[in-house]
Amino acid sequence: MAKKEYYEDVRKQNLEPLWTIPDWFLSAEPLKTYGPYQWKWQDVYPRLLGAGEHMVPGLAGSRRVLVYAHPELRQSLGTTHTLNVAMQMILPGEKAPAHRHTPLAIRFIISGSGASTTVNGERMAMESGDFLVTPRWAWHDHRHDGDGPMIWMDGLDIPITRFLNGVFVESYREAMQAVTVADNESRKLFGIAGIYPKQIDSLTPANESLMAYPWANTLEALRNARETVTDPFEGAIVEYRNPRTGGSVLPTLGATMQSLLPDEETQSHRHTSSAAYYVYRGQGRTFIDGTAYDWNEGDVLIVPPWSWHAHRNLSNQHEAFLFAITDEPMLRAMGLYREERGPQK
Ligand SMILES: [Fe+2]
Ligand SMILES: [Fe+2]
Structure with missing residues (x-):
């Protein structure tokens, strides 16, 4: 069979000769399929x-949520290729009815006071800087x-x-769940x-691990990390973990x-992991693959996978706090996590 006919014949059978497939099929290193992106709080908040x-x-189960939809990921409405970040708001007296879904959620509380989230019958407080998981x-x-708007970030x-x-x-059979255990039970048991x-090993709590991490604990852990760990690539950084397994706070x-x-x-x-940063406090600059992104409180900044990045606090008086949601656990679970340390090549 002549060469041309051979290729036509093979492709007619929906077979593709591997030696003709372009580099994107198996590239030497991860290809950049989308770039960094930034949302300014002054554009989002109003x-x-x-x-x-x-x-x-x-x-x-509808929610008042604005999804951060990366312009290069419109088809999936992703903030990165693996995760969604969104801002949610509820107003005094409102209820966001009970439902459940297989996508899991991280919540970082931004502002407001007096709201609560109930997960599997456990009601937990939401105050600025708190970190909750569903x-x-x-x-x-x-x-x-x-009183006032209650705003948090969902991941x-x-x-x-x-x-x-x-x-x-799935929607719950009633609008709201009954509260079946002590408020903040998981914090009281595992916090x-x-x-x-x-009796911890024989208990059957509403949730099997910690669901809410108060800001005061995060701050203390950060102070302790500053005194005990030096990492020129991160400043002081703490990771939220599941205290019962020692592993990542959620599987993905x-x-x-x-x-x-x-x-x-x-x-x-x-x-290889991607990250959505939320500027909790402070102002600074992040260099991503050589481009500077200046940030202020409330901004969200996307660092795509395999992109060089470094942070700088631009204030000479105030500490800056960067919260980040990443897909690192899923990359680690699949044996795909890799890190390369600068200087940038
Ligand atoms: Fe939900
Ligand atoms: Fe990083």
Whole structure:
């Protein structure tokens, strides 16, 4: 058979000769399929408040949420290729009804006071700087009994769950769950490392591990990290973990809180995980593959996989705090996590 006919014949059978497939099929290192992106809080905040006039959280589990949809990932509505970040708001007296879904969720509380999230019958407080998790397929609802808008950041693994065809969603039989255990039960059981109720192994709590991590604990852990660990690529950084397993806080998503002292700058590194940074406090600059992104409180900044990045605190007086959601646990689980340390090549 002549060469030309051979290739036509093979392709007619939906077979592709590997030796003709271009580099994107197997590249020497990860290809850049999307770039960095930044959302300024001054652009997001008024539009989030505006959603208060146009949408009321209602039945069928609907939420007042603005999704950070990366312009280069419009088809998946991803913030990165693996995760979604969104801002959610509820107003005084409102309830976001109970539902559950297989995509899991991280929540970082930004502002407001007096609201609560109930997960599997455990009600937990939400205050600025607190970190909450909702595991896969866990019933959850939110209510706001305080004053003023309550705003938090959601992080979910929707793009990867959809890619794996694993999405299920279900509404609860009633609008809100009954609270069945002591408020903040998981914090009371698992929130102090190394000290637990004597009966811990025989208990059947509403949630099997810690669901809410208060800001005061995060801050203390950061201070302790600053005194004990030196890492020129990170400043001081703590990772939220599951205290019962010692592993990442959720199977697919990880989260960190990082502190940069006045004028502190980190050295450049890159890794196969992607990250969505939220500027909790401070102002600074992040270099991503040589481009500078200046950030202020409330901004969200995307660092794509395998992109060199370094942070700098631009204030000579105030500490900066960067919260980040990453897909590092899923890359580690699949043996795909790699890090390269600068200087940038
Ligand atoms: Fe939800
Ligand atoms: Fe990094």
